[in-house]
Every structure is written in structure tokens, then in C-alpha cells.
Amino acid sequence: MSIRRLTERDIQHLCTGAMFVACTVDHATCLHYRDLLLDLMATSGRAPELITADELDPDDVTCSIGYVNKGLMFSEMMPMGDELESALARLQGRLGVPVRGVYPLAAASVNALVPVYLALRTGRPVVDADPMGRVFPLLQHTTLALAGLSAGPIGLTGPTGETAVLEVESPVRAERLVRALAAELGGWAATASYPVTAAELGRYGIAGSVSRLIEIGQVLDAPRPTVSKYADLTGLLGLRKVIRGTVIEVEGLSRPSVPGIPDRPSSVTLVDAALDRIVRIEIQNEILMLLVDGAVQAILPDVITLVLPEDTGVAGLDDLWVGNRLDLLSFPASPQWYSAEGRALVEPLAIQGAIRGRGSAA
Incomplete structure (x- = not known):
């Protein structure tokens, strides 16, 4: 062995x-x-x-x-x-x-x-x-x-x-x-x-x-420029989007969750001043969706995450405050989730439908 x-x-x-x-x-x-x-x-x-x-x-x-x-x-x-x-x-x-x-x-x-x-x-x-x-x-x-x-x-x-x-x-x-x-x-x-x-x-x-997570950490923890790390992550994960934005609005942190889904929903709006774009993320337990000027750029099962641009430290909910600058990254999940069966199970509407009894029968 x-x-x-x-x-x-x-x-x-x-x-x-x-x-x-x-x-x-x-x-x-x-x-x-x-x-x-x-x-x-x-x-x-x-x-x-x-x-x-x-x-x-x-x-x-x-x-x-x-x-x-x-x-x-x-x-x-x-x-x-x-x-x-x-x-x-x-x-x-x-x-x-x-x-x-x-x-x-x-x-x-x-x-x-x-x-x-x-x-x-x-x-x-x-x-x-x-x-x-x-x-x-x-x-x-x-x-x-x-x-x-x-x-x-x-x-x-x-x-x-x-x-x-x-x-x-x-x-x-x-x-x-x-x-x-x-x-x-x-x-x-x-x-x-x-x-x-x-x-x-x-x-x-x-x-x-598990070893992929270790490889991601090796890239992010390295004392190298951010742009170099993103290039390595593109090769490792197939990054689809890297957007740098400043938070301008946080809403919904206190609105009720759909019964049965853990954690509260929220929406965050950012502005990408360099390209004059409005960026929005929808959060429910994890980031479900990334929109740019109203068009969906990434959606579950895609992985959407937040990084601090200065040192590629992993950001979190505590970093979603008005005026903070963050990098939004998205990359594909494992191929199984892009099959018809996988999408039917994990896309946002499928998740809420399952909770309300419209998904797979028990």
C-alpha cells in the first residue's frame, strides 16, 4: 500500500x-x-x-x-x-x-x-x-x-x-x-x-x-504575487471568473430562511469600478449565484468564493461590509454535478423544491 x-x-x-x-x-x-x-x-x-x-x-x-x-x-x-x-x-x-x-x-x-x-x-x-x-x-x-x-x-x-x-x-x-x-x-x-x-x-x-484542497492551500499560502497565484489556480481549478469589486450594499441578513435549509439568506452588491459593472451575489448557506449587470455568470453547482486581493487570504461573511474590496472567483464543480441528474439535485430551484416537497420522494 x-x-x-x-x-x-x-x-x-x-x-x-x-x-x-x-x-x-x-x-x-x-x-x-x-x-x-x-x-x-x-x-x-x-x-x-x-x-x-x-x-x-x-x-x-x-x-x-x-x-x-x-x-x-x-x-x-x-x-x-x-x-x-x-x-x-x-x-x-x-x-x-x-x-x-x-x-x-x-x-x-x-x-x-x-x-x-x-x-x-x-x-x-x-x-x-x-x-x-x-x-x-x-x-x-x-x-x-x-x-x-x-x-x-x-x-x-x-x-x-x-x-x-x-x-x-x-x-x-x-x-x-x-x-x-x-x-x-x-x-x-x-x-x-x-x-x-x-x-x-x-x-x-x-x-x-482531499489532496486537491492541499494543492489549493499550497497556492494560496505561497509568498507570491496575487496574479501569479490566480494563474496557478486557473491551471488547477479552471477559474472562469475573477472579478474585483467593492461592496456597496448588504441586505437580507435577517430575512427568514426557507424552512429546512440551514442558515439565513442574503444578497450583496458590489461595484467593479475598473469595468463599470454592477456585481451581485446571492447567499444561502453558500454563494448560490454570481451576477454581473444582471446576467448570471456562475450558479450552483459552480463554486463561487471570496478572496482578499492583497494577499489571497480567504474572505468570509465578516468581510462583506460596505467599502471593503474583494475578489470574487468562480470555477466548475466536479463533472458529476453537471449531468441532468446532478443539476436536478443541486441547482438552487431544485434545492428549494426538494425542501417544499417537490423533489425526490422519501
Whole structure:
């Protein structure tokens, strides 16, 4: 087996890449788990192992690891450190077979880091794949669901130590039940879900998504001019748009969300003075849409993110204040999301339709 042992520098880059792909999600949790990982590596003298799905036996069981929240992540109850292991133990006990590898529920934000932390604590490898390739708001937004694979059984542990095992197959039902349980458990739940074989993950997952985040971080963290970094990101990600704008209006941060979709919606208007253009972004959990002079330039499943132009630091919601200057970047998501089935699942109207009962039947 060819094993890549992640270095402290890799973890730093992974954190940067994870925030870049999900710029509007709370960055504090990413930094928290980055620091936990670095501290554990320093005290244990060990390093996380990153492998590909085909480096496991085809029938070995793998599962996704991630947090699901109902509201702001960890806004009131911080993890004690063992919730992830507890969720995995619940799932493994239900399956009756060992889980040989773990992978991110989403290769973005904190959920790109927590399986690495769990892997280091338990001695399991991290599989270099995930079922989203970015962040999506709902549990059914996975390539594994597109392939007709089950989301369950699912192991959950909440902030007070309460646990559950969900006997559920439909990813749509899994989303509704897990989100409701997260609310009851205290606002969030550590989850171990989508138990699939290594062969299934290799066939239906998005390969190389963890190492891609590390590569993104390597570019952004390098002490080089911004224009040079964007050239490298174009080669790596296929950047479609790079727009520099100044925020002139922020609205809607307090308007209610569509029931069932986490986080509040908002709209931000910027002006690109150099080209005399009006730029608008629509946000609902992540940036859904980028418009220039009223014309759509990028839309989910495209990835749209924010960067500070001075040093390519990843921007976030706290940087959306009137007068601030930001770079807006967009690039394509994984090819699976541009199929008819993928678009039907994750485009903005499809997401809201699913929430209101017009999407896939449970």
C-alpha cells in the first residue's frame, strides 16, 4: 500500500483549501480543528495517513465523517473531542464489521478536517475522496445518492454525549431525520454515514478531493504575487471568473430562511469600478449565484468564493461590509454535478423544491 503521511504544512494547506472552497461557512471551526490536528501530531509524534480508495481491499467498508448542524456550528456547545469516535463506534457496532477507512462528508470547510483528526486518533487512514467535492447544504446532495446508494445506517453523537443509530436508507429521509436530531441534541451532531465499500467509493465518489484542497492551500499560502497565484489556480481549478469589486450594499441578513435549509439568506452588491459593472451575489448557506449587470455568470453547482486581493487570504461573511474590496472567483464543480441528474439535485430551484416537497420522494 502506498501511503502518504500528511505533514504539518499539509494540514495548514488543507485548512486554507477547505475554507477557500466554502468561504461563507464559519471559518473558526476550521481553524479550531487545524490547531487540534497540529497539537495532536506534535504530542503523539504520528501523522495522518492519506490513501486512495483502490489501496484498500474492494470489499473494505468506508464511511463519511462530518458534522451536521442546526444553526451556527458550535455556537454554544464546543466538541469535547470524542464525539466523532462515538459516532463511528455506533455505526461500526451496527454494521458488525470494522470500518477500514474514513472520508469527508464534504471536502470543504470543517468537514474536510474532521475525518483527518479522527483518523489520527484512531489509526485509520483517510481516503482521498468525498461525495460532494465542495459543500452543499443537504445530506442528499452527494454523488453516492446520485448512484442510488444508501445514506444509512448512520451513527450520531451530540454535544451532551447522547447518541443514536438511524436505520435509514433514503438520503432525503436521512437529511430530515439527522437535521431534526441535531436540533434536539443541542444544535449539532457528529455523524458517521454513507457506509460504502472501497470499490463503491472509488467508482461513485469524487477521487482526489482531499489532496486537491492541499494543492489549493499550497497556492494560496505561497509568498507570491496575487496574479501569479490566480494563474496557478486557473491551471488547477479552471477559474472562469475573477472579478474585483467593492461592496456597496448588504441586505437580507435577517430575512427568514426557507424552512429546512440551514442558515439565513442574503444578497450583496458590489461595484467593479475598473469595468463599470454592477456585481451581485446571492447567499444561502453558500454563494448560490454570481451576477454581473444582471446576467448570471456562475450558479450552483459552480463554486463561487471570496478572496482578499492583497494577499489571497480567504474572505468570509465578516468581510462583506460596505467599502471593503474583494475578489470574487468562480470555477466548475466536479463533472458529476453537471449531468441532468446532478443539476436536478443541486441547482438552487431544485434545492428549494426538494425542501417544499417537490423533489425526490422519501
